Amino acid sequence: MPPDAPVIEARHLTRHYGSQAVVQDVSFTLQAGETLVLLGPSGCGKTTLLRMLNRLIEPDAGTVVINGQDVRQQRPEQLRRGIGYVIQQVGLLPHYTVAENVAVVPQLLGHPPAQVAARTEELLRRLHLPPERYARQYPHQLSGGQQQRVGLARALAADPPIILLDEPFGALDPITRVSIRREFRELPELRRKTVVLVTHDVTEAFELADRILLLNAGQTQQLGTPHELLFRPANDFVRQFFEDERLGLQLRTLRLADVLTAGFSASQSDDSSIYQSATNILTPNATIQAALELLSQASTTAAQPLPEPTVWVSAPANRPDLAPVPLTYATLMAAFGRAVQQLSAA
Numbered sequence: 650m651p652p653d654a655p656v657i658e659a660r661h662l663t664r665h666y667g668s669q670a671v672v673q674d675v676s677f678t679l680q681a682g683e684t685l686v687l688l689g690p691s692g693c694g695k696t697t698l699l700r701m702l703n704r705l706i707e708p709d710a711g712t713v714v715i716n717g718q719d720v721r722q723q724r725p726e727q728l729r730r731g732i733g734y735v736i737q738q739v740g741l742l743p744h745y746t747v748a749e750n751v752a753v754v755p756q757l758l759g760h761p762p763a764q765v766a767a768r769t770e771e772l773l774r775r776l777h778l779p780p781e782r783y784a785r786q787y788p789h790q791l792s793g794g795q796q797q798r799v800g801l802a803r804a805l806a807a808d809p810p811i812i813l814l815d816e817p818f819g820a821l822d823p824i825t826r827v828s829i830r831r832e833f834r835e836l837p838e839l840r841r842k843t844v845v846l847v848t849h850d851v852t853e854a855f856e857l858a859d860r861i862l863l864l865n866a867g868q869t870q871q872l873g874t875p876h877e878l879l880f881r882p883a884n885d886f887v888r889q890f891f892e893d894e895r896l897g898l899q900l901r902t903l904r905l906a907d908v909l910t911a912g913f914s915a916s917q918s919d920d921s922s923i924y925q926s927a928t929n930i931l932t933p934n935a936t937i938q939a940a941l942e943l944l945s946q947a948s949t950t951a952a953q954p955l956p957e958p959t960v961w962v963s964a965p966a967n968r969p970d971l972a973p974v975p976l977t978y979a980t981l982m983a984a985f986g987r988a989v990q991q992l993s994a995a
């Protein structure tokens with residue numbers, strides 16, 4: 650297969666229950682390493698669509714092609730061993746220890762015991778479940794968040810190139826949810842994997858997705874990057890769907906580089922000596938949200954050398970000759986407002 654061949658191709662997938670078409674003619678293509686989020690209101694067909702990818706549900710029409718092969722040409726059990734699957738209910742085996750739960754798939758695949766043990770230990774450590782404390786515990790001895798991490802470790806254990814996740818953080822309280830989501834996003838393992846994740850949480854979708862497939866009543870409303878859905882909605886449904894959270898989503902989606910169009914200058918700024926000692930430094934790739942968070946921390950630190958809380962945006966990596974830009978709340982919000990206006994009008 651050519652190196653840029655898609656990992657997953659869903660072609661015209663359709664599924665009915667009785668006379669109700671719960672997924673209607675949905676298509677998408679995913680490249681290696683991409684994360685697609687299936688988003689939409691309750692009952693719009695997200696789970697049905699996800700489960701067609703690993704043949705837990707068979708489509709009435711359409712095909713799923715994984716690594717160039719129609720999934721119907723593979724036995725479902727074989728297919729599923731190559732695809733990690735995480736669900737909200739976690740589904741850990743209650744009479745197996747944490748380590749045994751994580752090792753299930755690699756053992757089924759016949760991996761050597763020493764390799765399975767090493768992999769289990771590594772994953773538990775990476776997911777903040779020190780094996781010396783947790784490996785021999787049983788699922789009922791863990792909190793919901795810890796069980797969720799074990800579920801994720803289990804899905805990653807055999808290092809499958811594809812991971813499907815169905816509301817993986819859905820059962821968690823909001824604070825645990827945010828912190829696990831952050832851990833999840835920063836897991837180096839997942840960067841290389843092709844991920845399809847179901848959620849109805851808009852913020853979660855925007856935080857995790859490379860692209861979002863927004864569904865309503867089984868039909869694709871829009872498939873695109875978070876930026877495209879927010880600033881180029883395909884129809885009124887898409888526009889309405891994000892209305893309540895628009896500002897928060899804009900703050901998370903726009904990056905400093907998007908709003909600082911005229912900000913960098915070739916001359917060294919007067920403040921450059923302050924920049925040299927500053928700790929509040931962001932790259933142009935940071936989101937407006939990240940800049941606001943840093944500004945809010947800066948406002949609580951007493952030793953501000955400048956009269957107002959300030960963060961610095963370093964010059965783009967390819968232009969080290971440019972001076973860093975200092976930003977206060979006022980200058981950041983003015984730049985953000987201008988960018989939103991331009992993007993919305995364009």
Ligand SMILES: Nc1ncnc2c1ncn2[C@@H]1O[C@H](COP(=O)(O)OP(=O)(O)OP(=O)(O)O)[C@@H](O)[C@H]1O
Pocket residue numbers: 666671689690691692693694695696697698849
């Ligand atoms: N086994 C089934 N038999 C009959 N109808 C079903 C079955 N499974 C799902 N449905 C229906 O299909 C539609 C889509 O369900 P699905 O679970 O895919 O939606 P969803 O978007 O994942 O919803 P939620 O966000 O609430 O989990 C719903 O109307 C549901 O009632």
